[in-house]
Amino acid sequence: MFFFTSQQQYFKSPVSTVVCECQNKVNMQAVSRLDYVSFGIIPFFAYRITRCYECATCGHQQDNIQSDKFIPCYQIATKFVGLMILVTAMLLFYLQYQYDKNLQKSIVETPQVNDFYLIDYSLFRQESYYQKQFMVVKVIAADSSHIAVQLANYRYQRKNQVIKAIKLDNLIKPYYFSKEIEQLKRFRVAELFEQGVIYQALRAEGLTLFGGIVEMPSRPEPLYKGFKPNKANQDGVYFYQQGLFADAFEKFTVAAEQGDMYGQANLAALYRDGEGVQADFAKAFFWYQHAAKQGHKQARIELNQLCSNQVQC
Known part of the structure; x- marks a missing residue:
């Protein structure tokens, strides 16, 4: 089970210059304690270091010591493993997010036939009463100033349902997209993307998205076309x-x-x-x-x- 707990690690070294109240000079030692937080078995971060003299015979401790005996630096560094992993993961996530965002922006700025936009339908239609409705939009033509698109005939209440529909090959089914064609200006499409109305821009790789087929492959030319009489x-x-x-x-x-x-x-x-x-x-x-x-x-x-x-x- 994973949970945060407070842990301690002790570092001890013998000293001969200090005498305990019990007059024991042989068994005196300098004790350094490192307190740190761990997540399961993974050290997360260190938050406190305390030092004292301790008598091994009677257990008496003397605080506020002045000693050159200290905790090795690498031991302290290892207590920040979890924090370093977290920071690294967050950095990688941020870099991936920026990469995906820039990739989608380039797809919007250079539209191609069979690009797909996932949109918030209520925001797209500027409805006075907002409802959670998400759908797929397919690009069927594009020129220097306009984009021709077809809207899906199906709307979904959750974004993950849109992805599921793509994975199930629904986009190649007859009548999934409306026969009506809408013309959008390219600068308007860029604005919709910046506003979050188009919340994801996708370009198929090898006729597929998320493992689902979104475009039917063209039939290969027959090796023998046969004789065509005049x-x-x-x-x-x-x-x-x-x-x-x-x-x-x-x-x-x-x-x-x-x-x-x-x-x-x-x-x-x-x-x-x-x-x-x-x-x-x-x-x-x-x-x-x-x-x-x-x-x-x-x-x-x-x-x-x-x-x-x-x-x-």
């Missing part, structure tokens, strides 16, 4: 299969001009075979050449055949 080319293939060559020619022309290599190869085939358009080997060569440059294997084969048929290459 719509105009697909329509052209449909019309061609239905025997509507003129319509197919229009769609393949659109796809080819959009840079789709399949549309270019199909348009070249129509020019080569004269389907839906008058045969034109030069244009067929032109579009086969564009498709081949993009890696269309069949277009390369058709291009070689056109060249073997004495079309200009």
Whole structure:
């Protein structure tokens, strides 16, 4: 059990220059007593030193002695261990408090998307009747002069309940924040922080605060995005299969001009075979050449055949 108690420590040394009333000179000793306060087993601080001569035979004491025998300095210093620990702890606490305060001030002065402010709602709304209501405010946009924020739909009567809500991942739940967006001037936000209306400014580290998720991670890009066919080319293939060559020619022309290599190869085939358009080997060569440059294997084969048929290459 820890409690404050008063303790004493004695320091004794023999002396031969003093004679007791009992005429005993051999067993005289100088006694120094150090009184100190301890907290449990930890010495906290020393508050008094007394000295006297004491006879070891009869126990008689003589006060107000003049002796060079005294308590070692390190023994006195050790009695202030508890006080030094307390002062050190208070200093560390103060330095941590100043660091946190400056960090929060920098967050307020340089707002970013997904910063969070914990506010006293009654003071924020300047209500005539004050009620203890605390909530989370989320920054969704910021520029050089204004900050766009969303207020939570939930209010709490105690500050620790706000922290608990963050730890339980409530901030990522649907409808936790209001859909309404409020615009605040940046200098006004700084004033609210100085006034204690914003009593804590937070910036997520790795999408989390106090161990709770406050922002959903973005989905990674798929390693394979798949083949995305050109719509105009697909329509052209449909019309061609239905025997509507003129319509197919229009769609393949659109796809080819959009840079789709399949549309270019199909348009070249129509020019080569004269389907839906008058045969034109030069244009067929032109579009086969564009498709081949993009890696269309069949277009390369058709291009070689056109060249073997004495079309200009």
